[in-house]
Amino acid sequence: MRVSELLAPTLREVPAEAEVISHVLMFRAGLIRKAASGVYIYLPLGYRVMKKVMQIVREEMDKKGGQELMLPIIQPAELWMESGRWDVYGDELFRLKDRHGREFALGPTHEEIITDLVRGEVRSYKQLPLLLYQIQNKYRDERRPRFGLMRGREFIMKDLYSFDKDDASLDVSYRKMYEAYSRIFTRCGLKYRPVEADPGAIGGSGGTHEFMVMADSGEAAIVYCHNCNYAANVEKAEAVVTDAPSGEDMLALQEVSTPGVRTIANLAEFLNTGADRLIKALVYQTEVETVVALVRGDRELNEIKLQNVLGTQQLFMADERTVTDLTGAATGYAGPVNLKGARIIADKEVTLMRNAVTGANKTDAHLINVNPGRDFTPDEVVDIRLVRAGEPCPRCLGELVEARGIEVGQVFKLGTKYSKALGAKFLDENGREQLMVMGCYGIGVSRTVAAAIEQNHDNDGIIWPMPIAPYHVIVVPVSTKDEEQMKLALNLYDSLREAGIEVVIDDRNERPGVKFKDADLIGYPLRVVVGSKALEEGTVEIKYRRNGNVHTVKLEGAVQFIKKIVEDEIAEHTP
RNA sequence: CGGGAUGUGGCUCAGUUUGGUAGAGCGCCUGCUUCGGGAGUAGGAGGCCGCAGGUUCGAAUCCUGUCAUCCCGACCA
Incomplete structure (x- = not known):
């Protein structure tokens, strides 16, 4: 490809609407343009990268026995009603009507339609297991699309659905996909981590793992163990209770006046004690009940865990009125002692506490020397707190580390949720x-x-890992006006193409600086400069985008040299 | 959905307070000079000032409505 003919409109300035680095760079490098909020045009270079990733995904899916098919994006409402998700999915589901007034959804995911297909075509255990997948645009009317391609309303997604005869067989399919995913992200040249995850609203039984590309800009927080290979989304990460029950003697329960002291920090200061001596009581509401969640004062509640304990998706902090009605006190003075009218869910750690401090359910008062078991009894004692860095690993008690990641994939055991709803037998x-x-x-x-860009960039632009780069090499003749130089450059370009290297030649009549800047911005892994030395000494300069290293090599050997680098780098990422 | 902000050439923005008929830089086109890290110079093209109403002799500017976009939060297989 000649750059003079390539539609790759690079920008010198940062577009006002882009915030995160991947968005900025994709925009500036001429990979994407926006059509509407959360909806993007993939320009030729951007689409080449997409196709590379899709191809890697395709190969690994096929290797595990996946069969690719194409499913409709426009799906009849009836199927969604049958699964119950027409009502449950809410505003996130793009809905439309045809000229007859029939309702349709734009597929945000394809469980319904694929289950519909399989229930009609598969009758015998002999036809199972079946692994079907598609790579297509999916649609979700996100409340707030953001971060460019990171959270769009239209996005490309691969979905594979497995159909098995029993749980043991599902385990095999799950394992296959887990392996395939590890290979895919390795092959893309990304640093990633599979983490244990919370199943969320998808429901389903059995395990689930998310594949996180590690990046500080990631929306997901994870913890992982220094020592073993435990890693989990913080939503899911299990808290370990290592403290032994305190040997302190129980003291007599006592009310103390704490006027205007409503927060944990203030209370600890006021009573001159540690936050770990306080019990934090958080009042929550679900669609059916009010609950009080208890965690140690220095801990944070994990709402996802609480949701799972309560078996609900609808969980909100109670409003002021509810708290007042429940406790008879202003907010900030709730406590479990003598509290009626709400289920009390305590974190495991709370039951180990001795002579703790809680709200007195009375404005401007707290109780000290509160002892779980003696002064109150929780309805349930479970793990409901957020795990932080420095805590022990639930597997090996090693130290946990916190990191951020971008969720790029998830493997999920659905069980029979959809087969039951849609009758796939x-x-x-x-x-x-x-x-x-x-x-x-x-x-x-x-x-x-x-995510690849979030993880691979510098001040000058993108640094593509070789396996997903739009092109492997850019050939830059320093002066297009110098006919001899151009000839050498074009010859090299042709030879590289013949050798199967994906290459562009920047034949634009631009100053060298402009071409170098664009090459860095777009992020071609290798840049070959054909300048005056090519004529005088018969050498060209080969520069690695990633580390800036430069090799001067003879023209005759250049193709072999480049081919080796390209092949080696791809091989390096092939597990 | 709540809060905040912004819509002016392809991009980044000024002009809006105090109404007088649209600007800069970059990019684009042409010529000349330049040519190893976003050149210089001369000339040129390009704008329903988001849209619709209203006020006014006159609106990018004031008023009302509306749409779009972005940020924070809530939410998110």
Whole structure:
């Protein structure tokens, strides 16, 4: 490809609407343009990268026995009503009507339509397991699209759905996908980590892992162990209680006046004690009840864990009125002692506390020397707190480290949720009708591309890992007016193409500085400069984008030299 | 959905307070000079000032409505 003919409109300035680095760089490098909020045009270079990632995904899916198919984006509402998600999905589901007034959804995911297909076509255990996948645009009317391709309303996603005859077989399918995902992100040249995750609203039974590309700009917080390979989304990370029960003698319960003291920090200061001696009582509401969650004062509640304990998706901090009605006091003075009318859920750590401090359910008063078991009894004692760095690993008690990541993929055991709702059944060896056991496995392709940039860039622009670079090499003739130089450059370009290298030649009549800046911005892994030395000494300069290293090599050997680097770097990322 | 902000050539922005008929830099086109890290110079093209109403002799500027975009939060298979 000649750069003079390539539509790669680079920008010198930072577009006002872009915030995160991947968005800025994709915009500036001429990879994408915006069509509407959260909806993007992939320009030729951007689309080449997408296709590279899709191809890697495709190869690894096929290797595990996945079969690619194409599913409709426009899906009939009836199917969504059948699964119950027409109502549950809410405003996030793009909905439209045809000329007859029939309702449709733009697929945000494809469980319904694929289950519909399989229930109609698969009847026997002999046809299972079945692994079907598609790589297509998906649609979610996000409340707040942001960060460019990171959270769009239209995005490219690979979804594979597995259909198995039983849980054991599902485990095998799940394992296959887990391995395939590890290979995919390795092959893309990304630093990533599979982490244990919370299943969220998708429901389903069994485990789930998220694949996180490590980046400080990531939206997800994870913890992982220094010592073993435990890693989890903080939403899911298990808290370990290592403290032994305190040997302190229980003192007599006593009320103290604490006028105007409503926060944990103020209370600790006021009573001249540590936050770990306080019990934080948080009042929450669900659609059916009010609950009080207790955690140690120096800990944070993990709302996801609490949601799971309560079995609800609808969990809110109670409003002031609810708190006042429940406790008979202003907010900031809630406590578990003699509290009626709400379920009390205590974190495991709370039950180990002795002579603790809690709200007195009375404005301007707290209780000291509160002892769980003696002064109150929680309805449930469970792990409901947020795990932080420095805490012990739940597997090996090693030290946990916190990091941030971008969720680019998730593997998920669905169980029979959709097969049950949609009636996807088969006959087993005994001629008995069984529900298919399903799994779903997604990879955000466009998000992976954005994540790759978050992880691979510098002040000058993108630094593509070789396997997903739009082109491997850019040949830059210093002067296009120098006919001899151009000839050498074009010859080299042709030879590289013939050698199977993906190469562009910057034949624009621009000053060298402009071409170098653009090459750095776009992030071609290798840059070959054909300048005066090519004529005088018969050498060209090969520069690595990643580390800036320069090699001067003879023209004759240049193709071999480059081919080796390209192949080696791709091989290096092939597990 | 709540809060905040912004819409002026392709991009970044000034002009709006105090109404008088649209500017700069970059980019683009042409010529000349330049040519190893975003050149210089001369000339040129390009703008329903987001949209719709209103006020006014006159609106980018004031008023009302509306749409879009971005940020923070809530939310998120």
